Amino acid sequence: MSAEQQTEQPVESLRELATQEAVLKLLAERVAAAQKDVKARTQRALDAAQKRDGTERVGAYLPTGEQVATISLRKGETGPVVTDEEALARWVRQTWPDEEWTETRIVRTVKPWRLAEMLAEMDAAGAAKLVDKTTGEVLDVPGVVIKPTRARTHGITWRAGGKEQTAEAWRTGVLAQQLAAITAGGEAA
Structure with missing residues (x-):
């Protein structure tokens, strides 16, 4: 060997x-x-x-x-989910025209920080509604639904x-x- x-x-x-x-x-x-x-x-x-x-x-x-x-x-878990960003951005702009919470690109969008705040408020309320802090009016929010976010x-x-x-x-x-x-x-x- x-x-x-x-x-x-x-x-x-x-x-x-x-x-x-x-x-x-x-x-x-x-x-x-x-x-x-x-x-x-x-x-x-x-x-x-x-x-x-x-x-x-x-x-x-x-x-x-x-x-x-x-x-x-x-x-x-359930929570608010944006289903139509464009409709939501138009509504935010119409509802609060003096605030700079939206920006215009090709389409209007809600600034991410403000969207996160609004979604958190809707999540806490359990509804696609926001309260206008100036008038106290309860506002229906278009383009957002409350639905399951985790199975x-x-x-x-x-x-x-x-x-x-x-x-x-x-x-x-x-x-x-x-x-x-x-x-x-x-x-x-």
Whole structure:
């Protein structure tokens, strides 16, 4: 044996690497599709449970009975959203012609600092309305609506050791029934 042959390290097989990458890609695609599906179903179930009896969280348990995580409802948020900047800018200019809260470019816009202030006022009021500080009149604001700005969702909080317990349950086959859909035949999206 030559000195060169003795110092060479074993080289990973390109075929083995290609196979491993293909398998992991398929698994990742199927996991992503399954996660999207179960997350949507969980959200619908949490929304229904919250509406029915006020439930906002539920435990996640392994088939062996250990609680590994808690799934908790996160409420969405609503607030003012500008839907027609041009209409809003025209209205601001007409309502407060002496103030320099708008600027003319190709179209009139509200200066960002003033828009942020107005949106904050509307957010606090929960309506697309402003109070004229001079007259006290409540003004409807065109080009702005109050609508969801962040979807209602849920999150997972792992218990201490929960990830490790779940990984062990996966490794030992305890989760085979829960993971069957991922490894079943058929094409992933």
